[in-house]
Amino acid sequence: MTTVPLPPMGPGDVRVRMLAAPVNPSDVNIIEGKYPLPRAVPGVGGNEGVGEVVAAGAACVGARVGDRVVPNRSYVDGTWRRDIVSACENFDVIDRDVPVHAAATLTVNPCTALRLLEDYDAREGETVVINAATSGVGRALLQIARTRGIRTIAMCRPREDARETEEVFESLRADGADVVLPDVEGKILRLDARTRELASRARVAYNAVGGYSAQTMLRLLQPNAGSRMVTYGGMSKQPLLVPTGAFIFKDITLSGFWLTRWLEHDATHNSSRGRRAMLDEICALIRSGALVVDAARFRDVPLARLQSTLALDAAAPDRPGLHKILLRL
Structure with a gap:
């Protein structure tokens, strides 16, 4: 873990304070170079998570300070971090009544x-x-x-x-x-x-x-x-x-x-309307209780302990039922 300066905010940018982000198998595969998603090295891991907008540029449309947001996976370079500065259109606003652990694991x-x-x-x-x-x-x-x-x-x-x-x-x-x-x-x-x-x-x-x-x-x-x-x-x-x-x-x-691939096609041909409708449907299922994301199936891990936790998990890769890591940021 290291500390790096945030880029300056532009008028169309938001600063998001990340609340939680999971560790998915695909995240590890990307780090290992086994997944066809290029990432800059050095870089930040993580494809999904949830955060809160703490600052918004004057030209930002669609997200305000205090909104809870999830990043659009393909456009935000890593969620295993405390803060993200990126264009506001790179985030989707979700209702605050979706529990943090469910919101953090919403988009995959x-x-x-x-x-x-x-x-x-x-x-x-x-x-x-x-x-x-x-x-x-x-x-x-x-x-x-x-x-x-x-x-x-x-x-x-x-x-x-x-x-x-x-x-x-x-x-x-x-x-x-x-x-x-x-x-x-x-x-x-x-x-x-x-x-x-x-x-x-x-x-x-x-x-x-x-x-x-x-x-x-x-x-x-x-x-x-x-x-x-x-x-x-x-x-x-x-x-x-x-x-x-x-x-x-x-x-x-x-x-x-x-x-x-589906998200890229939706963004190109449907102006991302399909993604927004999909998120709304899933959030409605969570609110109604039809889709339950059980908090007991996660292990809350602070960011500082991520490396040691991943090493322990790698030592027992075939153990079934190991609870998913949820980074608390």
């Missing part, structure tokens, strides 16, 4: 979940298959799908302790999962009648893991029904394992989704 996981459901033809009464179900995107998918009458099959890695495994599975059912399946490499799942009934209406799968888990998802999708597996992450760091029969006999389509 819930937005990804909403886009996956909206853009890939997930229909009321049908079933979607979700792996990495305890992730931020996974839990948001479960809860938002429930509001739309979409059924869900959730896949989750078991914990070492049987009681802990059942507690995690029960938490997924509470979030809206109709069925929870253990995601275990090399284990052939035996599907009960309820799971088979749900799978008979499954045309879309959302893959964030890859490897053997993705192969299991393909097994659950219906053949010759326009079925699709959308990959938006690769937590296992393994390539997709796709049997030839998934293409020939089931006619399954494979797609990829990257929220950054």
